[in-house]
Amino acid sequence: MITPVRRNWSPKEMFNALTPAMFSAEPSVVRARWNKLWPDLYTEYDARHLKTELSVRNLITTDEARAFFTVWAADEERHTDGFIRIIELVANGSERNLRERLEARPHDFGAINDHLADEFSVMVMIAFDEMCTCHAYAAEKPFYTELRNDIFHHWLREVIADEAVHSMNAVNVIRARYRDRVGEIGAMLNRIVSGIDDLSYAGTFLLDYFGVVYTKELLDKCRVAILRNVEKPLPAIERDRWSHRPN
Numbered sequence: 001m002i003t004p005v006r007r008n009w010s011p012k013e014m015f016n017a018l019t020p021a022m023f024s025a026e027p028s029v030v031r032a033r034w035n036k037l038w039p040d041l042y043t044e045y046d047a048r049h050l051k052t053e054l055s056v057r058n059l060i061t062t063d064e065a066r067a068f069f070t071v072w073a074a075d076e077e078r079h080t081d082g083f084i085r086i087i088e089l090v091a092n093g094s095e096r097n098l099r100e101r102l103e104a105r106p107h108d109f110g111a112i113n114d115h116l117a118d119e120f121s122v123m124v125m126i127a128f129d130e131m132c133t134c135h136a137y138a139a140e141k142p143f144y145t146e147l148r149n150d151i152f153h154h155w156l157r158e159v160i161a162d163e164a165v166h167s168m169n170a171v172n173v174i175r176a177r178y179r180d181r182v183g184e185i186g187a188m189l190n191r192i193v194s195g196i197d198d199l200s201y202a203g204t205f206l207l208d209y210f211g212v213v214y215t216k217e218l219l220d221k222c223r224v225a226i227l228r229n230v231e232k233p234l235p236a237i238e239r240d241r242w243s244h245r246p247n
Ligand SMILES: [Fe+2]
Pocket: 044, 075, 076, 079, 163
């Protein structure tokens, strides 16, 4: 069986040396930082609700997908922890208050029923969504530059790399288990990209394409990248390496 890649880093250690006093600013600046970071935080946090929903609907059927979601959920929790710490540092937040707000948010998975048909459709959606997140974070570099501390660039590099790995791990599940269905992916992604204007986010982790960075061009670039990646054969060398890696 293939096993997913997981990168090793810790936002807690990364932000250890920083304090809120280092990033004090005018109330309007703090408010703007909050407005930008809060959706980043809650979309990461919503991963746990997606994971629960997949299990309630009994959608995950293969060992490869199960392994994928275990590693993925741990990473998204790591991103959640990172954004909480950043909001504490630069936007006057407190972990307790943020976690209460996160818990109070509603979730409506009926909004993405079409993408929850079976494990294959979930994996296609995740592969695409993670690629979009990866590109969207990359477009947010100027925000972190404004904070004038290189640790935030380091954070961004780690998060971007994690999101790229998530997409790759999902593609590898597709390549390992659903080679016979690769021909369906183009039409599935076309439907997502063309329906983008009618979307409203319902706390589902998937399809969180709001904010200025999610342009049609970005989504299209990701669609093309996924179509290219799923066509690649699973390299024998990697397959061997993974099959010998302990879980
Ligand atoms: Fe994430």
